[in-house]
Amino acid sequence: MAPIPGAPAASEIADAPAVVFRHGHVLTMDDRRTALTDGDVLVVGDTIRAVGTNLATPEGTVEVDATGGIxxxxxxxxxxxxxxxxxxxxxxxxxxxxxxxxNYLEHGKRFRPQDIYAGNLLSAIEAIDAGVTTTVDWSHGLVTVDHAEAAVDALEEVPGRFVFAYGDIHAGPWEWTASPEFRGFVERRMPRSEMLGFQLAFDVTGDPAFPEKAAFEVARELGVPVTTHAGVWGATNDNGIRLMHEHGFMTPETVYVHAATLSEDSYQRIAATGGSASVSAESEASCGQGYPSSWALRRHSIPVSLSVDTSMWWSADAFAAMRSTLSADRAREHHEAHACGDTVTHVALRAQEVVEWATRGGARALGMDHLVGSIEPGKRADIVLLKNDESPAMFPILNAYGHVVFQAQRGDVHTVLVNGRPVKYGHRLIGTGLAKARRAVEQTVEYIRAELGEEEWAAGMSPEIPESKVLDNPYTYTKYADGSTHQN
Incomplete structure (x- = not known):
């Protein structure tokens, strides 16, 4: 896309002591949900200094015309x-x-550290390109600490904000969290900062012995949150939630991913302990964790954030995440009403709330609401400008929230600031090493394809894999089965 005549160059923005965005639709996502139709946002250094109209600016401020943008x-x-x-x-x-x-039973262990690096590097670049300034790397393929080192190396190369969630689906969490190698990695690579946070990522199978207790105790000792796949059909269920609750490990910092096949009792336990859920509606609707859960979470006032899960299926696109969440929620609302012979005349979930889940909701879930998630003076300047004068879908902007959810897409992301630093401008990434990521990914694909062989490579993309390979859970580190989804 050609530069707009008279617009500042990316280098000018990067070198300026301050930047002001002028005349845009500003969705602040503050507590009052303030929205301006002709607003300015002033950024000084890494911080949002002011939000309003016709803002005065310090000397040397570079102006970005946000007219016609959000x-x-x-x-x-x-x-x-x-x-x-x-x-x-x-x-x-x-x-x-x-x-x-x-991933769990056959080929996940084939990934080398350099393959973890390649995936992370491409994913991190893709995130900021699409306007996702903070991403939780749910890194559950860390067979060795060398894999973890490679994952963090990639995150540190990309100028985004990340939370590294350490996990290994091939070993019991009570095993890898107890290893001296893991402890050494934490001490060496995880002095948490504003740009790189830390979580533990593991699932709770529901085994009455509750072997995961030891991993929760490590998380408590380290002072880090746990993120866990909960309410996933055939893998994690209400027994896991009950065990976590009975042992005191359900906290406000806990993030329950999917939460799609839980009972009323489990939802009530999550609500009572202040946890939040990460909804991946495209994933849940497509592959079978359960019906996308926002409609159930809303009934229990459980805070919601959004996620894209994995690019092995669909796009890592937050616009698609918002759109699919709103569509699934409304579809369920209509379905439930029709089943009772009723009709929905006013939808409960509005576009504004879904935009909030994609921004402020994520910040709250990660304990970062004081830092990011809204456009307010004093917060870090993680800001996205949606503006595309060459797109017929980007005008008119009448309902800005609805436009973000139903009309905009990643190609409309004009500018992205992370911590005040421009990482995308004029629809072009800045200093992200995309060519390097391409080479690394090409090498990984070549390696995996050679490891599998052409027959197995082709078979892997086919839906003919026998379901009998997975009984009640897919975890290779436990033989526990409770028969909740399959007869033994």
């Missing part, structure tokens, strides 16, 4: 398996069972 907080993804991005689209026709078979 200014919003950087979006926040609370659950993305970034390491899988090198296999983008490979599993487009999979079910959840086939995903489990391929």
């Amino acid at each position: 200014l919003m907080p950087g979006m926040i993804d609370t659950h993305r398996h970034m390491w899988q991005t090198a296999m983008r689209g490979y599993g487009a026709d999979w079910t959840l069972t086939q995903y489990f078979v391929w």
